[in-house]
Amino acid sequence: MSQANIPDESHSLWKDETSIPTFGPLTEDQTVDVAIVGGGITGITAAYLLTQQGLNVTLLEASTLLNGTTGHTTAKITAQHELIYDELINNMGYNTARMYYEANTDALQLIEELVKNYQIDCDFEKQDAYLFSTSGEYKNKLEKEYQAYDNLNIKGNLEKQIPFNVTIENALSMKDQAQFHPLKYLAHLVDLITKQGGKIHEQTTAVNVEDTHGASVVVTREGFKVKANYVLACSHFPFYEGTGLYSARMYASRSYVMAVNANKPYPGGMYLSVDKPEHSIRKAYLNGEEIYLIGGEDHKTGQGAGMMEHYKGLRRFCNDIFTENNYEILHRWSAQDLITFDKIPYVGALTKKRQNVLIATGYRKWGMTNGTNAAKLMSDIVLGNMNPYQELFAPSRFSPDPSLKKFFMENIDMAKHLIKGKMEIPRAKIEELEPDEGSKIRIDGEKKGAYKDKDGEIHIVDTTCTHAGCEVNWNDSERTWDCPCHGSRFSYTGEVLEGPAEKPLQKHDYHMLDNFDLDDERSGY
Missing domain, CATH: 3.50.50.60 (FAD/NAD(P)-binding domain)
Structure with missing residues (x-):
């Protein structure tokens, strides 16, 4: 078959x-x-x-x-x-x-x-x-x-x-x-x-x-x-x-x-x-x-x-x-x-x-x-x-059982992903991005998210979720940035697709960033 x-x-x-x-x-x-x-x-x-x-x-x-x-x-x-x-x-x-x-x-x-x-x-x-x-x-x-x-x-x-x-x-x-x-x-x-x-x-x-x-x-x-x-x-x-x-x-x-x-x-x-x-x-x-x-x-x-x-x-x-x-x-x-x-x-x-x-x-x-x-x-x-x-x-x-136990477990999980996201270290080069590929990058020492669309245009956003400050991850199947803490989702241009986040991710103009140091990190979840 x-x-x-x-x-x-x-x-x-x-x-x-x-x-x-x-x-x-x-x-x-x-x-x-x-x-x-x-x-x-x-x-x-x-x-x-x-x-x-x-x-x-x-x-x-x-x-x-x-x-x-x-x-x-x-x-x-x-x-x-x-x-x-x-x-x-x-x-x-x-x-x-x-x-x-x-x-x-x-x-x-x-x-x-x-x-x-x-x-x-x-x-x-x-x-x-x-x-x-x-x-x-x-x-x-x-x-x-x-x-x-x-x-x-x-x-x-x-x-x-x-x-x-x-x-x-x-x-x-x-x-x-x-x-x-x-x-x-x-x-x-x-x-x-x-x-x-x-x-x-x-x-x-x-x-x-x-x-x-x-x-x-x-x-x-x-x-x-x-x-x-x-x-x-x-x-x-x-x-x-x-x-x-x-x-x-x-x-x-x-x-x-x-x-x-x-x-x-x-x-x-x-x-x-x-x-x-x-x-x-x-x-x-x-x-x-x-x-x-x-x-x-x-x-x-x-x-x-x-x-x-x-x-x-x-x-x-x-x-x-x-x-x-x-x-x-x-x-x-x-x-x-x-x-x-x-x-x-x-x-x-x-x-x-x-x-x-x-x-x-x-x-x-x-x-x-x-x-x-x-x-x-x-x-x-x-x-x-x-x-x-x-x-x-x-x-x-x-109810104390199972709600209280679940409450602590889920919020420990949130804290773990919050810390993990902040500790990630970018690698590689943004120039290596293929069309229709997303990754995290570093701009002048700060993490950003980059997506190169099918026409070769690069879209850059902050990777810090606007709800609770966790670092979002790239979703390659939907071309979105997804938060591992509370499930907020953003388009590759930063718009909110799913709550609880209410504010979009900040966008950056790639063509205005020529003077910055751009490094990137290939990113799944």
Whole structure:
């Protein structure tokens, strides 16, 4: 079998065959019932739910709708969130574990109801979900997870094989889960929002929330303001932390996906290995034809080997499961997710003193259900409805086990990478940069980051993250500078792509640096 080529450019499959409407930026002050910041599944679903109840809603998106994690997901709609239920029972009790399952099952049902009620053409299909292990260690963990399913009355089976060329120890199924095309689904909700009078503004970056006489005011980078009774921060990482210290209570993780034409019928089901590195398999469609989505290879943002190595890891997995077929890699892309220390999202009031500013974050790679959960919960809070999951997802929770231990471990890790970045010593010469290559350099004794684009132009930025001062690392697969401490990401020209950083990296004009000493350091992670 010939070695399949990995595409040069990152491009999400979901953006093909999908027409997402565009909206202009905010150009004047507004007063509304609810201001929503973030145009992914959470913000759009919340805007839909609230406009359907007659509320005056404005949604602000810093870039374009569905251009973030929602547009780069594997789009499984499931309550099978890796190995989670045995851990939740042991750390937080039976009731918490059961409620987490019920919340995500409710989210699946809400999506299914909307698809059926509006007859949304979004490739929605019911599928059984499977976790599988290839080692004895994870075989035992799956058996414990199956016992947790049994205790929680979750419908599933322990099985001995899956329909792929993978030798497994066992597999655990969860019945009647689902998958879909997320952008086709959400594009329909966007249409419903605007028909109900909801306002949407793209290219509008929210930077702060001010208090004024019982209401809150979202302040944008351009200076325009939106006054609202409630503010919903649905921007992946909260655009406004207040005193919540959310950057110290979560960590960022990247994972990778490839769309593959394998020239063989898909056997059904959605699959995820629990061994490390994890690998995911599901079906999708392109131009009406079945293709495979192969994902996984997750790691902390800004840490580890060069990012293209993770795509090569996915290709090796494809070589294993498609041994009898030549396959073609059609697209490749990556996504970033935030993970809380107890693995349950933060959804609800920003702090106990800011009850009208609500956040939703920390979906741990399961944003289709958790994002829908969050939208429903925040909408219920705004509408004054009872919601059984409000305490489960409350951002104010901080359980001693495992949260306290994780808090110290993650912040020790941050300190380690902060020190490591400051101690790095540049080598080599900037003139040796190849087109489409990035590295760290030294300019007059100070570290900078350099990228030579395909046309030979060199772009130079400071490598000190504007959030907490860590040194960013070059991401060769996305052409970005990524922070290993809190997961902030910047374009090669310095613009903020992912928070918690709010300010861009300082740019430098290469042509103005002729009198400086330029040395460089080839840089992966």
